[in-house]
Amino acid sequence: MHKKRLIVICLAGLIYLSGCATTNSIIMYEQGINYTDGIDEREAEFIAQKYLLAAGVTDAFISFPRIQENFLKPRHWIVTFQIKDFRRLDYQYLFLIDKKTGAVKYFGCEEKE
DSSP, X not given: OHHHHHHHHHHHHHHHHHHHHHHHHHXXXXXXXXXXXXXXXXXXXXXXXXXXXXXXXXXXXXXXXXXXXXXXXXXXXXXXXXXXXXXXXXXXXXEEEXXXXXXXXXXXXXXXX
């Protein structure tokens, strides 16, 4: 019985620590982005993740963004995050991030298409 309890405690601790490391790595990576050479997909991901953290958003899967090119506005990346709330699975957080400057041009919660 004690062995099972120890395993559960260890797993919970690992999950907690990995969440903290993920948050710290997002912040550290975003701080190291070179904005002078434009923004690639990976950098757009970290900019959006840092924005969600700074905004205090807790109901999004920030570790699993989807990044796409915006064909209507080719100078922007579209970055989306799934909402965790099962009652709102049809909704997502959406960002438009400028490919040249890294500026967040739009942030909102929208229904998926």
